[in-house]
Amino acid sequence: MPIQTFKLNGEIVTVDVEDDVRLLWVLRDLLGVTGPKYGCGINVCKACTSHINGKAFNPCATPVGDLSDSDEVTTIEGLADGDTLHPMQDAWIEYDVAQCGYCQPGQIMAAVALVKQCAEEGRTIDDSALDEIRNICRCGTYNRIREAIKAGAGAM
Numbered sequence: 001m002p003i004q005t006f007k008l009n010g011e012i013v014t015v016d017v018e019d020d021v022r023l024l025w026v027l028r029d030l031l032g033v034t035g036p037k038y039g040c041g042i043n044v045c046k047a048c049t050s051h052i053n054g055k056a057f058n059p060c061a062t063p064v065g066d067l068s069d070s071d072e073v074t075t076i077e078g079l080a081d082g083d084t085l086h087p088m089q090d091a092w093i094e095y096d097v098a099q100c101g102y103c104q105p106g107q108i109m110a111a112v113a114l115v116k117q118c119a120e121e122g123r124t125i126d127d128s129a130l131d132e133i134r135n136i137c138r139c140g141t142y143n144r145i146r147e148a149i150k151a152g153a154g155a156m
Contacts, residue, residue, distance in 0.1 A: 006067045008033070009078025019065025024048050026064045027075065035076035035105040036060075039136070046135040049106035049113075050075045056113035076105035079112065088112050091152035099139035107135050107145055115153040125153040 005014045008031065015030050022041070027033040027050075036059055039047035043061035050059055051074040052067075059073070067073070079086045085093075088108050098104045110133050118129050130146050137145065 002065070004064045004067065005069045007070075007072040009074055010072075015064070017064060020063050021065075023059035023062045023064045023067070023073070027059055027073075033075050033077055037102055037105060039103070039106075044136075045103070045106075046110065047103045047106045049109045049135060051109060051113055054113070054116065056110050074109075076109055079108070086112065086152075087155035088115070088149070088152035091148040091155065095144050095148035095151060097141055097144045097148045099141050103135060103137045103139075107133075107137065110135050111145075111149045111152060112156075115149070115156050118153075119156075125150055 001016045002019055003014055003016055004026070005012065007013070013031060015026055017026055017030060024036055024038060027036055028038070036048035036050050038060065039045035041060045043058045046058055048058050048060045049056055051057070053072055080089060088111050092098065092104065092108060114129060114133055115125060118125055123129055130149060
């Protein structure tokens with residue numbers, strides 16, 4: 001089998017897996033990283049949202065063979081700085097966002113990527129920007145999600 005090497009949450013990892021295996025399965029089944037959740041497997045629900053080179057992406061729709069040795073994948077497990085939570089994670093707790101919690105890692109990762117993108121583009125986190133997040137929350141906590149993103153953005 002081919003050897004796949006990439007950076008995951010700050011550490012270089014190598015796995016022996018076929019190129020066409022979706023990265024979500026590599027993360028969860030081979031590397032034991034369970035933050036990105038399996039929801040749909042077709043890039044619709046976005047429960048698996050993570051970052052690749054700082055941009056939001058969905059590992060359920062990305063073959064591991066598409067990664068290069070220089071690519072850096074960050075999951076919710078790699079967002080905090082040791083025991084210090086990321087400001088978006090703090091906002092999630094402060095605004096009591098999670099209900100069932102299944103989509104929350106993907107929601108947080110999408111929010112962090114959006115805030116960074118808006119900052120790079122000189123935009124603010126307003127309702128128009130928040131409408132760009134397409135992650136699905138079956139519990140319907142969208143109002144709390146939006147408020148937490150605004151608060152987290154202010155702390156980033």
